[in-house]
Each structure stands twice: as structure tokens, then as C-alpha cells.
Amino acid sequence: MTIAPVCPAPITQHETVQMAHGAGGRLSQVLMQRVFMPHLHNHFLDLLDDQAKLDLPPGRTAFSTDTYVVSPVFFPGGNIGELAVNGTVNDLAVGGARPLYLSAGFVLEEGFPLADLETIVMSMAAAALKAGVMIVTGDTKVVGKGQCDRIFINTAGVGAIREGVDLSCRNLKPGDSLILSGSVGDHGMAIMTSRQNLSFQSTIKSDSASLNSMIAEVLDAVPGVHAMRDPTRGGVAATLNELAAASSVGIEINETAIPVKPDVRGACELLGIDPLHVANEGKLVLAVASKDADRVLEVMRATEEGRDAVIIGTVVDDHHGMVVMRTAFGSRRIVDLPLGEQLPRIC
Template sequence: MTHNPTNPTQHSLFQKVEQVRRRRAKVRDATITLAHGSGGKAMRDLIDDIFVGSFDNPLLAELEDQARVSLAELIAVGDRLAFTTDSYVVDPIFFPGGDIGSLAVHGTINDLAVSGAKPFYLSCSMILEEGLPVDALRRVARSMKAAADEAGVKIVTGDTKVVHRGSADKIFINTTGIGVIRPDVSISARNLQPGDKIIVNGYLGDHGAAILIARGELSFSSAIESDSQPLNSLVDAILDVCPEVRAMRDATRGGLATVLNEFALSSEVGIRLYESSMPVREEVQGICELLGLDPLYLANEGKLAVVVPSDRAQTVLAAMRAHPTAEKATIIGEVIDSPQGVVLMQTLFGTERIVDMLVGDQLPRIC
């Protein structure tokens, strides 16, 4: 039968078909089942309701096997593509200051930003455990949308898999991001030169401490929240006043100490830090002293270390402190000739100690 628009009955039928096609599906189950990963209607309903409904942008709504983006939009910003991926297995999935969803978005955006790139698009792949409450998944997806909107990026493609109960732990997320690097910057861990200054944008170790408390394994009572936040706007502010930034990196797993050791090794220089300048909350310092931890190795999810020429340090510091994500920005150290590949700490007592790279893991499943 062909469609005859002059036939009232047939016209009404086709209107109803179109309405059904446009109507967004709804997940009726209270928990994730294996059917939600089967590729059938249950999976389609999950994608349409939770992900398309939450992320809500035209590129994703096409529901193709790939996102199709405009090269012209990217080329207008620069001629170098930044491409990164990361996976998130944090436990618990909800914690003070964020959740696994916002963390996944912030982490990938920040990995792009510290290369000098403007982030544009993210993918999102999820591994879900059978039995995960659908409301928890919906909450995570909405959190991802809010985090992406705050940073000005879009989640445009993804994938969903479901595994048997006990084969995972609630939800694991992989996010991949692409951005375009500014034409006037060349940021690399190999660029450090003696005399350069090292700046961080605020308190260290908040994320690690917040996760530790959220696990409820210790009888701590504290209002510490994760510092999870997007840093692309802050990086823009830094590069606007100092395109000559030598190196920049967000201090996530392994903390600030690991980042600075990587810088020292890559550039074959030394680094001297000043304990008196380290921005660490009293509560975080207290937790670390009780548990034998070092805040320099605790994970951060909204902190970066930036290395700039000495004569640009005060300009950069002022620009950072004017930004809401870096009001506590501080110069914490400098690059020195030697010993090469070594990070030193000048202590409060005037002595020096070596700040080595983290061996093992102070706190697993932190991000």
C-alpha cells in the first residue's frame, strides 16, 4: 500500500506512526538487567531515555554508529588536534563534591586543556553491572550533562555494555575527548628551563581525602569535598596572558609529586619546592598525618601545575587568582640546574629532602 495523503484514514495512521517515532522511549525497570545490553528494544529504550534524554544534543540524537562533526569548526581554532581517553572506576560512585559522571567529564576535559587545547567533543562508554539502580544511572548521566554544559563541550557518541552481577562494581565509564590546540602555544614536559617558576591553582589533596572519607571505612567527620572541576576556562585565562607557558598538567593519580617528577625527568632538570608555600588544608594535612599519607601524592581532580618563565610568573599568578577556580593559586617552587631528574623539598626547618615518584598506590580506585 502506498501513502495517499488525500486518504483521511491513511493520513491519520501515518501521523500516529510519526508520533510514535518521535516519542522518546522510557525505561520501566527499576534496575539494570542483562537485556539492557542485548542490542534489542530494552537497550534502545535505555539509550533513548537515559543518554539521549540527558545529553540532549543534535549530534547524538542522530543515533548513528559515529558522531559526524564539522572540520571547519575545528580548523577555525587551530591546526593541531588533541585526542585523549581515560577510564573511571572510582569507589564510591557518589561522593562529596561530585560523582563518577562529573569526574569522567572533568578529567577528560582537563587532559585536553593542559595541552593548550580548546575541548569540543566527548564520547562516553559505560560498563554497567546487572542490578545497578536505573535512578543511579540517570543521576550519573544528568551529572555528566551538567558538567559538559559548564565546560562548553558536547557528549556526541558512546556505547553501553552490561555485565553479570558481580563482574564489575556498579558502573565503569570511559570518556574520550577531542579538542584543538591554540596556534601560539607549545606546551610540553620537555620545555622546562632553570629559573622557571611552578604554580598550582589551589589546595592539594582534597579529592583523595574526600574519597577516603566517603568510603566510610574510618570514623572521620569532615566537610572536605572533592575539587573535581573543569579547568579549560582557567587554562584560557593563563594562555591569554602567557602563551609562553612551558609545561602544564593536571595532578590526578599520583598527585603533584608524580607530575613534577615527570617534568624533571623529561626536561633533565631539577625542581626545588618550598614546604612553606604548599597549599594544603589543615583537615587534609591532619588526615594524612593520622594515616601516614603525604598530601603531595594524593589525587586531585581540579588542580594543575603550570611552569612559566620567571619574568611571567607574577602576571600568570594574578590572572589565575582572578579566576574562580584558582583564587588560592600559589608559586610553590622553581626549576634548577641540578640534580637532574630530581625533585627536592626545602622543609620548614631549612633542610632538603627528596620528593620521589610514588611507588605503589596510596589509595586505589580514586578516579
């Protein structure tokens, strides 16, 4: 038996996440220095304090949080990291706020590859840069194998609400035009078709994007927009139902006006899912007085995120709380909230 001639040093160069990476000790620092700081560093994070000390602009502040548990973590068109940044940025922006600062909390499963974590952190940094926000405080916890699914991320954010803007889901008025910024269902179907062990390939990509710069341009042109929402889980159908209920108005939309990409529609047909029920991560629904609708459309269409913007319907003083669709054949039907988990039909 040969004995190693030197004392074995503790391993600090791991390829995967270890329990000790979340224990606050040496390995936590390694994780910080090796994975997080090189990509996220800024004058708040660099201080390594337990909190960020912020100077917020005068006026009202918007504050929002969301937790991201998407599976798979990497999907066509993005990953959980940029989703976590864009999602909270958009939640702030649709309230009329200029997003400023985010926090990021990570729950990592033991054994998660550090290279994957770094890719995720890099795309968070890129998304934050694009959206013009800073990630100013963060936290990491590691849980045992099987106690979470690879990686969960929570982000919270604050933003400065623009002067003279009052966006609320209770503000819809009969006669308003409803504008949608582009095609529906891209994100949800990108996830579905990469997750569900389907034996078909698709080219569908997530639409994950930050909407704050498009929203700023819209509000510069028409500060009096009544309401904005990003139609994420539950899709455009859920968003419209929430708006109709909150404002006690009816909504009428035209089936032929709703943009759906051919491959998304094909996948929805195969799985028996209504594209209006499918999640989006880079789309905007807004309600505006009809006299201002053309101006809003013009501004949106000049942006990358809104170039396919269309008027999809109007707000009516009828069937309060209900969304009704005029079909391509001239008949009418209810557009309802999806019920829980999306279930593929069986024949």
C-alpha cells in the same frame, strides 16, 4: 488457583539495570530514551548514528582518553560522571587545546539502580555544559553481577590546539617558576575518607572541576607558558617528578608554600599519607619563565578554580630528574614518587 485474566506483558519499566539493557534490543532503546537522551541530547547524538561526523577547526587536534572506575561512585563533592567529563576535558586543556567533543562509554553492572545512573548522566551533562563541550557519541554494555563494580565510564575527547602555544612536559627551563592553582589532596582524601570504613567523619570535598576556562585565560595572557599538567593520580609529587625527568632538570619546592586545607592535612596525618602524593581532580601545575609568573598568578587568581594559586618552587640546573623540597626548618629532602597503592601506616 486463579489465573490472571490478561496475558502478562514483558516488563519494560525496570528500576535497575538488566542484562537486556545492553543487548542492543528493545530495552537498550528504553535505556537510551529514558536515561541518556533527555539529558545529553544534541544535534550529533539526536541522529542516533553509530558515529559522530565532526568538522574540526583547522590546525592541530588534541585527542585523549581516560577510564573512570572510582569507588564509591558517589563521593563528597561529586560523582563518577562529572569526574569522567572533567578529567578528559582537563587532559585536553593542559595540552593547550580547546576541548570540543567527548565520547562516553559505559560498563554497567547488572542490578545497578537506574535512578543512580540517571543522576550520573545528569551530572555529566551539567559538567559538559559548564566546560563547553558536547558528548557526541556513546556506548553502553552491561555485565553480570560481580563482573564489574557498579559502573565504569570511559570518556575520550578531541580539542583544537591553540595557535602559537607549545605546552610539553619536556619544555621546562632552569629559572622557570612553578605555579600550583590551589590546595592539594582534596579529591583523594574525600575518596579515602568515604571509602575506607574509617570511624571518623570528615567534611573534605572533592575538588573535581574543569580547568579549560582558567587555562584559556592564562594562555590568552601568556601564550608562552612552558608546561601544564593536572596532578591527578600520584598527586603533585608524581607530576613534578614526571616534569623533572622529561625535561632533564631539577625542581626545588618550598614546603611552606604548598597549600593544604586543615581537614585534608588532619586526615593525611591520621592515615600516614603525604598530601603531595594524594590525587587532585581540579588542580593545575604549570611552569612559566619567571618574568611572566606574576602575570600568570594574577590571571589565575581572578578565576574560581585558581583563586588560591601560588608559586611553589623553581626549576634548577642541578640534581636532574629529581624534586627536592626545602622544609620549614631549612633542611632539604627528596620528594619521591609514591609507590603503588597508598598504605596507611600502622603505628
